[in-house]
Amino acid sequence: LGGTLGCASVTVSPPIVPLGSAVTASCTVQRELCQGLEQGRVRISWMLDNKPVAGSQRQGPGGTEVSNLTLPRFNHTQARLFCCVEWNGTKQRIGMAEIRAGYPPAKPLNLSCVLNLDDYGLTCQWQQGTNSHLPTSFVLKCMGSRAQAVTGCTPRGGHSHCTVPRQLLQLYRQMEIWVSATNSLGTAESEHLHIDPMDVAKLDPPTLQSIQSIPFQTDCIALAWDLAWGTKHMELQCELRYRAPEDPAWALVSGIIGQAGTAQHCGFLFGTQYSFQMRCRRSSASALGSWSEWSPVRNYTTHEKAPT
Amino acid sequence: LGGTLGCASVTVSPPIVPLGSAVTASCTVQRELCQGLEQGRVRISWMLDNKPVAGSQRQGPGGTEVSNLTLPRFNHTQARLFCCVEWNGTKQRIGMAEIRAGYPPAKPLNLSCVLNLDDYGLTCQWQQGTNSHLPTSFVLKCMGSRAQAVTGCTPRGGHSHCTVPRQLLQLYRQMEIWVSATNSLGTAESEHLHIDPMDVAKLDPPTLQSIQSIPFQTDCIALAWDLAWGTKHMELQCELRYRAPEDPAWALVSGIIGQAGTAQHCGFLFGTQYSFQMRCRRSSASALGSWSEWSPVRNYTTHEKAPT
Amino acid sequence: TELSGDQDFQLFLQRNLEFTRKIRGDVAALQRLVCDTLQLCKEDELLLVRQDLDIAQAPLEQCHRRTFQAETCFSQIRAGLRVYHGSLATIRALLPGHAGLVDTLQLDMANLSSNIQQQMEDLGLATVTYPTENQDPVPTFSSQFHHQVGGFFILANFQRFLETAYRALRHLASL
Numbered sequence: 001l002g003g004t005l006g007c008a009s010v011t012v013s014p015p016i017v018p019l020g021s022a023v024t025a026s027c028t029v030q031r032e033l034c035q036g037l038e039q040g041r042v043r044i045s046w047m048l049d050n051k052p053v054a055g056s057q058r059q060g061p062g063g064t065e066v067s068n069l070t071l072p073r074f075n076h077t078q079a080r081l082f083c084c085v086e087w088n089g090t091k092q093r094i095g096m097a098e099i100r101a102g103y104p105p106a107k108p109l110n111l112s113c114v115l116n117l118d119d120y121g122l123t124c125q126w127q128q129g130t131n132s133h134l135p136t137s138f139v140l141k142c143m144g145s146r147a148q149a150v151t152g153c154t155p156r157g158g159h160s161h162c163t164v165p166r167q168l169l170q171l172y173r174q175m176e177i178w179v180s181a182t183n184s185l186g187t188a189e190s191e192h193l194h195i196d197p198m199d200v201a202k203l204d205p206p207t208l209q210s211i212q213s214i215p216f217q218t219d220c221i222a223l224a225w226d227l228a229w230g231t232k233h234m235e236l237q238c239e240l241r242y243r244a245p246e247d248p249a250w251a252l253v254s255g256i257i258g259q260a261g262t263a264q265h266c267g268f269l270f271g272t273q274y275s276f277q278m279r280c281r282r283s284s285a286s287a288l289g290s291w292s293e294w295s296p297v298r299n300y301t302t303h304e305k306a307p308t
Numbered sequence: 309l310g311g312t313l314g315c316a317s318v319t320v321s322p323p324i325v326p327l328g329s330a331v332t333a334s335c336t337v338q339r340e341l342c343q344g345l346e347q348g349r350v351r352i353s354w355m356l357d358n359k360p361v362a363g364s365q366r367q368g369p370g371g372t373e374v375s376n377l378t379l380p381r382f383n384h385t386q387a388r389l390f391c392c393v394e395w396n397g398t399k400q401r402i403g404m405a406e407i408r409a410g411y412p413p414a415k416p417l418n419l420s421c422v423l424n425l426d427d428y429g430l431t432c433q434w435q436q437g438t439n440s441h442l443p444t445s446f447v448l449k450c451m452g453s454r455a456q457a458v459t460g461c462t463p464r465g466g467h468s469h470c471t472v473p474r475q476l477l478q479l480y481r482q483m484e485i486w487v488s489a490t491n492s493l494g495t496a497e498s499e500h501l502h503i504d505p506m507d508v509a510k511l512d513p514p515t516l517q518s519i520q521s522i523p524f525q526t527d528c529i530a531l532a533w534d535l536a537w538g539t540k541h542m543e544l545q546c547e548l549r550y551r552a553p554e555d556p557a558w559a560l561v562s563g564i565i566g567q568a569g570t571a572q573h574c575g576f577l578f579g580t581q582y583s584f585q586m587r588c589r590r591s592s593a594s595a596l597g598s599w600s601e602w603s604p605v606r607n608y609t610t611h612e613k614a615p616t
Numbered sequence: 617t618e619l620s621g622d623q624d625f626q627l628f629l630q631r632n633l634e635f636t637r638k639i640r641g642d643v644a645a646l647q648r649l650v651c652d653t654l655q656l657c658k659e660d661e662l663l664l665v666r667q668d669l670d671i672a673q674a675p676l677e678q679c680h681r682r683t684f685q686a687e688t689c690f691s692q693i694r695a696g697l698r699v700y701h702g703s704l705a706t707i708r709a710l711l712p713g714h715a716g717l718v719d720t721l722q723l724d725m726a727n728l729s730s731n732i733q734q735q736m737e738d739l740g741l742a743t744v745t746y747p748t749e750n751q752d753p754v755p756t757f758s759s760q761f762h763h764q765v766g767g768f769f770i771l772a773n774f775q776r777f778l779e780t781a782y783r784a785l786r787h788l789a790s791l
Binding site for chain 1: 627630631632634635637638640641720723724727728730731734737
């Protein structure tokens with residue numbers, strides 16, 4: 001069928017609808033613009049993708065023919081609605097509109113953040129929640145406590161995480177952080193986190209430097225460690241765990257002051273090889289503050305019992 | 309004008325010396341310009357970075373005190389020479405000069421150039437030779453045969469290659485091309501290339517268009533090719549290589565006239581699949597003229613022997 | 617104003633004591649760089665030259681134990697942070713290869729200052745809001761040596777400033 005520019009115009013309002021709700025469309029055919037349609041009655045019909053659907057046709061203004069269509073319960077997430085006319089005994093598709101359906105965005109869940117101490121970037125991740133079937137954009141939002149400018153970051157290519165650079169953060173002060181999800185049917189926000197970025201700093205583990213038996217108290221040992229780079233200025237609370245190869249479980253020593261750099265502990269068997277590991281966290285960190293990983297294992301064999 | 313503005317001036321001549329050679333320096337102290345040095349004798353001493361070194365002090369013109377220093381064999385590549393005076397029982401650093409040492413630039417090696425036929429830019433590369441430990445600048449120089457203006461190009465940020473734009477080249481004519489390296493201790497030049505830029509044109513390979521068995525001489529084939537864009541006006545000399553899958557080495561057919569566009573060759577087995585490749589170079593190119601890459605492989609199976 | 621014992625205030629102090637320690641660590645790192653690369657390490661070897669260098673100093677007398685006054689001390693700390701924020705331009709010029717460390721330091725100083733400002737506002741104290749851009753002119757030096765010694769003293773003075781500010785915060789935390 002020759003040039004159909006303007007011959008038929010199809011409108012769907014709204015083009016994006018909640019799944020299962022009604023959709024109304026109209027097709028206006030301007031006969032004189034439809035090359036080849038000059039003679040005979042214009043009979044308009046509709047196809048939803050490849051399924052015929054019935055509309056009601058009436059005369060429109062200025063000699064146009066208009067057909068209206070209502071789909072009571074539109075339950076495709078995406079479909080193409082074609083406006084057709086009879087021509088030379090065949091059904092010609094002369095106009096099309098795309099319909100999308102879905103849900104407003106689900107509330108993003110399980111928002112959690114970690115501050116990387118190498119570059120002080122704050123990386124947050126979340127779960128998107130149930131699929132809304134519609135193009136949905138996510139933005140992480142960050143606000144200082146004086147509600148100055150809202151900054152944040154945008155995940156790339158459908159990821160559910162992004163990193164707020166140091167310049168946009170306010171350290172050592174409460175910040176409000178949340179995720180906002182938006183599509184054509186609405187917006188949803190995650191829980192708002194109220195955290196000082198430092199509280200979620202991810203610490204590297206300490207390094208156990210030396211372990212020795214203290215001669216006169218034969219069942220005691222003294223150990224020394226180095227704290228991870230970039231944590232020298234922090235007050236750290238550390239834990240030590242140790243066990244002999246045949247022990248089922250680790251013995252735990254907590255409440256060690258990180259900055260001290262050395263500690264003593266007693267109650268070890270003689271001539272026994274023990275494995276030691278240590279981990280730390282910021283003392284002032286709130287419940288959110290996470291422990292570092294355990295340090296690499298360091299083995300040490302206590303000396304034999306002195307002959308009485 | 310109180311203060312040490314001009315209280316002490318340190319000169320090292322020259323500030324950049326060959327590694328291991330002697331360095332002489334002098335420090336002139338103008339007492340009345342040194343706030344706080346009004347009383348007592350001015351005793352000048354020297355520090356090379358953090359090592360004391362001895363100088364010889366004498367009275368200079370206009371009531372100044374001058375100390376001269378000779379470092380017989382300066383073997384740091386970089387150091388700071390401080391002029392000091394005694395003050396309130398402490399050694400005060402009141403002047404400084406930086407000394408650098410190294411070698412004259414090494415002769416740049418392995419200069420080679422390629423003319424890019426897309427933009428007719430001449431890209432040359434070279435090797436810098438041993439490190440001179442001094443800031444060294446490299447410049448590629450290009451001179452037409454009539455020794456008119458010397459043009460060329462300067463590599464960016466420590467690279468060892470750069471491209472002379474078409475406008476600065478004289479095509480189809482001998483040019484002299486070399487690299488000049490300069491630092492504070494001297495200049496060195498690479499070998500001079502005497503080439504016509506066209507001689508080092510980097511040709512794109514031809515494209516094998518068709519290969520057919522010629523019916524009546526069953527062990528011969530005819531092949532046709534297209535020359536690379538931008539080489540149509542050149543006299544090209546081409547080579548063909550072919551082999552059957554089980555052949556260990558390629559068979560080579562040389563002396564093919566590029567412009568011809570077609571060639572014939574005999575001696576093929578019947579019903580055998582052969583792989584063919586072709587490459588070309590400018591017939592007039594000197595020894596420096598390089599071959600194009602081999603064209604993409606094109607396979608062809610010769611037809612079965614005709615039943616006798 | 618009754619400051620001690622206020623839970624929020626204690627949290628502010630704990631956090632910003634650590635922040636100040638971090639900044640002092642970064643300033644010490646810059647001082648080590650000046651020593652390693654420019655061979656300027658001992659202050660007592662540069663006293664004579666210092667006498668005629670116009671080096672920024674920030675007053676902190678309200679933070680000293682004898683004349684301690686919390687509100688003014690906070691304001692003096694903020695004013696000093698601003699002065700040294702500007703002076704760091706001299707350091708960036710001296711150590712071009714370490715601009716990243718200077719940028720981080722300036723970011724931290726700006727954060728510390730706004731943390732103090734917000735805490736003062738929470739306590740109902742009067743505060744000054746500085747324009748974000750720093751208009752103070754970057755000092756010029758008559759020679760490269762004077763520029764280097766100037767940089768040395770900016771860091772030395774800033775380190776002393778931070779020690780005094782740190783002691784004031786620690787004093788408040790102990791009340």
